[in-house]
Each structure stands twice: as structure tokens, then as C-alpha cells.
Amino acid sequence: MAMKIPFRRKLDFTYGEVAQVAPGIRRIIAENPSPFTFYGTGTYIVGRGEVAVIDPGPADAAHIDRLLDGIAGETVSHIFVTHTHMDHSPGSRLLQERTGAKTYAYGPHGAGKLEQGVPVEEGGDMAFQPDQLLGDGEILQGGGWSLECVYTPGHTSNHMCYQLRERKALFTGDHVMGWSTSIVSPPDGDMAAYIASLEKLLLRDDLVYWPTHGPSIEDPKPYVRAFITHRQERQEQVLVCVRQGVRRIEDMVPQIYAELPEFMYPAAARSVLASVVHLVELGRLRTDGEAQLAARYWLG
Ligand SMILES: [Zn+2]
Incomplete structure (x- = not known):
């Protein structure tokens, strides 16, 4: 949850x-x-x-x-x-x-x-x-x-x-x-x-x-903690996608951002890219070239 x-x-x-x-x-x-x-x-x-x-x-x-x-x-x-x-x-x-x-x-x-x-x-x-x-x-x-x-x-x-x-x-x-x-x-x-x-x-x-x-x-600190947790959850969602064989960011976005209106998808895709870049840096994902929007991703 x-x-x-x-x-x-x-x-x-x-x-x-x-x-x-x-x-x-x-x-x-x-x-x-x-x-x-x-x-x-x-x-x-x-x-x-x-x-x-x-x-x-x-x-x-x-x-x-x-x-x-x-x-x-x-x-x-x-x-x-x-x-x-x-x-x-x-x-x-x-x-x-x-x-x-x-x-x-x-x-x-x-x-x-x-x-x-x-x-x-x-x-x-x-x-x-x-x-x-x-x-x-x-x-x-x-x-x-x-x-x-x-x-x-x-x-x-x-x-x-x-x-x-x-x-x-x-x-x-x-x-x-x-x-x-x-x-x-x-x-x-x-x-x-x-x-x-x-x-x-x-x-x-x-x-x-x-x-x-x-x-x-x-009382901002609980709020900041919630944001950190939220980003960690987004990373987990990306890993779940890749584990299920969803390798491209454009296919991850509707799955991760189910509630988001479609016109926001391009912005959401850039946010997913940010998580993906971070996960590649951490060695938890790998890609076939540069970590970018159109690339495909596998578990690291
Ligand atoms: Zn700004």
C-alpha cells in the first residue's frame, strides 16, 4: 500500500x-x-x-x-x-x-x-x-x-x-x-x-x-519524510515494472501514474526517467546504452 x-x-x-x-x-x-x-x-x-x-x-x-x-x-x-x-x-x-x-x-x-x-x-x-x-x-x-x-x-x-x-x-x-x-x-x-x-x-x-x-x-519534517518515502516507492514501482517485463519508460508511466490525466504523461515520463537514472547509477537497473527516455531497461 x-x-x-x-x-x-x-x-x-x-x-x-x-x-x-x-x-x-x-x-x-x-x-x-x-x-x-x-x-x-x-x-x-x-x-x-x-x-x-x-x-x-x-x-x-x-x-x-x-x-x-x-x-x-x-x-x-x-x-x-x-x-x-x-x-x-x-x-x-x-x-x-x-x-x-x-x-x-x-x-x-x-x-x-x-x-x-x-x-x-x-x-x-x-x-x-x-x-x-x-x-x-x-x-x-x-x-x-x-x-x-x-x-x-x-x-x-x-x-x-x-x-x-x-x-x-x-x-x-x-x-x-x-x-x-x-x-x-x-x-x-x-x-x-x-x-x-x-x-x-x-x-x-x-x-x-x-x-x-x-x-x-x-511542522515540515514529517512532510519531508513522506516525500522521501514517496520517491523510494516510485523506485520500487519502476523495479516492479521491469521485473514484469515492462522495459520502456513510456509503458511504465500509465502503470505507475494510473490516476494521472494523460496530458501529464510526458512530464511524468521525465520523472520516471529521473528514478531510472538513479537506479542505473545504483546498479539496480541496466540499459542497452545511455539511460534515456527511449531506452530499454533490465534488472541490474
Ligand atoms: Zn521549477
């Missing part, structure tokens, strides 16, 4: 409104809802007076306008980016044009590996170049706030979470979300790194998570 993840999907908000969601934390949600972004990108504003903005969102000028309207009279001193997907980082260029604030991130989008000589990255913001590169454990301070960088590769190779130290509140980007599991899509997405980055959170003292999409997560 697969374990159930206690998803949290209830979200009170109004598009276009900067709302105080906790002491020292405000949020405005961009109007870019989709099966991948839930209600849209939650852009966080940390502090008051001289503020940091985390994940300005897509290249949506109206969103940036509303954000700046909502903090009129205040100054944006820092722009932080959790990772370089199109719903997170492109807005930083618009916000920088309007405020002059510097951008901070782990790095530009990962080059990724190639699949048969063809780049298979989707949704990466290749134009993003942070003004300042951040390292794991680094602490940045601004007007009344300090943010600790927590490097959490897996969803992307450059994913960074940020802890507001004054509140022990962790901005988790797409690493841990309440409404859904994260997509881990090779080559830039890496399942071994993702699971290690979940385990890293278990050693921390965060009291609450603020994901970029969806509601906050209080």
Missing part, C-alpha cells in the same frame, strides 16, 4: 494583492496558474522598508507593477532567485530595471547533459545571470532581516532555498511544495541529488516552509 502524502492545497489569496502572510513576510501571487504552477508563482517580500524579494516570477510586467504598488514608499535592496525556471527568475530583469537592486542566486541555469546530442532542457531561463553568486551556508543581511542560503539541488542543479533566520522560516522554492510533488526532470533534474537535498532538510531547524507555489507547510 503506497503511503499518502498529506498534501496542503488550501490557499487564501487575491491576485494582484501584496498580503502579509507572517511577521516579516509578505506575498503576492502572479496570475500564471497552470498544472505546473498551481495558482501561480508566489513572490515573497521579506522585511519592511528595505526589503528583499524572492522569486520575482515570470516576465510579467503587470505582476511587477502590482508588486511595486503594494510596497510603495519602500526600497527593494536584494532580488533572490531560488532557481532558473521560467515561472521563477525572468521577472528579476523587470524588477531590476525598475529598482536597480542586485540579483542573487546559486548560479545561471545548469548546462545540463545532452541526450543523443540534443539538449533536452525545458523551461529553463537561459538568460538569467545573477549579479552575485551564492554558496551553501552563506548569510546575507539587509534592513532587519538575514537570509541563510541552503543549497538544494535536484529539481534543478542550481536550486537554492533561503531561511529567514529571525523566524526560522525556509523559502523552499520548488524543492518542497505543499500542493504537489516536485518535478525532477533529467538532465538538469537529478533524483539522487533531490533525495539528498530532502535529507539535508531533516537535519535543519526550520519551523515553517514557504514554497513558491501553494500554501505554507507547518
Whole structure:
């Protein structure tokens, strides 16, 4: 019996409104809802007076306008980016044009590996170049706030979470979300790194998570453990498929994701690929060439 993840999907908000969601934390949600972004990108504003903005969102000028309207009279001193997907980082260029604030991130989008000589990255913001590169454990301070960088590769190779130290509140980007599991899509997405980055959170003292999409997560550790178990179960499901002679990822997807609508199959296939790559690395699966979408797999 697969374990159930206690998803949290209830979200009170109004598009276009900067709302105080906790002491020292405000949020405005961009109007870019989709099966991948839930209600849209939650852009966080940390502090008051001289503020940091985390994940300005897509290249949506109206969103940036509303954000700046909502903090009129205040100054944006820092722009932080959790990772370089199109719903997170492109807005930083618009916000920088309007405020002059510097951008901070782990790095530009990962080059990724190639699949048969063809780049298979989707949704990466290749134009993003942070003004300042951040390292794991680094602490940045601004007007009344300090943010600790927590490097959490897996969803992307450059994913960074940020802890507001004054509140022990962790901005988790797409690493841990309440409404859904994260997509881990090779080559830039890496399942071994993702699971290690979940385990890293278990050693921390965060009291609450603020994901970029969806509601906050209080008492987050049981939730993180559920995600780790879920990934282990997915790996077991892949091994069951292969044991039954289902050797191709496209044939595994309907079996593993029986409840998923069919239009999500391509995304699910990339998640299965992430598990498969990890299992090949562990020696539990083998393949006839490169571990890729179209390959066939056998038990290792
Ligand atoms: Zn993302």
C-alpha cells in the first residue's frame, strides 16, 4: 500500500494583492496558474522598508507593477532567485530595471547533459545571470532581516532555498511544495541529488516552509519524510515494472501514474526517467546504452 502524502492545497489569496502572510513576510501571487504552477508563482517580500524579494516570477510586467504598488514608499535592496525556471527568475530583469537592486542566486541555469546530442532542457531561463553568486551556508543581511542560503539541488542543479533566520522560516522554492510533488526532470533534474537535498532538510531547524507555489507547510519534517518515502516507492514501482517485463519508460508511466490525466504523461515520463537514472547509477537497473527516455531497461 503506497503511503499518502498529506498534501496542503488550501490557499487564501487575491491576485494582484501584496498580503502579509507572517511577521516579516509578505506575498503576492502572479496570475500564471497552470498544472505546473498551481495558482501561480508566489513572490515573497521579506522585511519592511528595505526589503528583499524572492522569486520575482515570470516576465510579467503587470505582476511587477502590482508588486511595486503594494510596497510603495519602500526600497527593494536584494532580488533572490531560488532557481532558473521560467515561472521563477525572468521577472528579476523587470524588477531590476525598475529598482536597480542586485540579483542573487546559486548560479545561471545548469548546462545540463545532452541526450543523443540534443539538449533536452525545458523551461529553463537561459538568460538569467545573477549579479552575485551564492554558496551553501552563506548569510546575507539587509534592513532587519538575514537570509541563510541552503543549497538544494535536484529539481534543478542550481536550486537554492533561503531561511529567514529571525523566524526560522525556509523559502523552499520548488524543492518542497505543499500542493504537489516536485518535478525532477533529467538532465538538469537529478533524483539522487533531490533525495539528498530532502535529507539535508531533516537535519535543519526550520519551523515553517514557504514554497513558491501553494500554501505554507507547518511542522515540515514529517512532510519531508513522506516525500522521501514517496520517491523510494516510485523506485520500487519502476523495479516492479521491469521485473514484469515492462522495459520502456513510456509503458511504465500509465502503470505507475494510473490516476494521472494523460496530458501529464510526458512530464511524468521525465520523472520516471529521473528514478531510472538513479537506479542505473545504483546498479539496480541496466540499459542497452545511455539511460534515456527511449531506452530499454533490465534488472541490474
Ligand atoms: Zn521549477
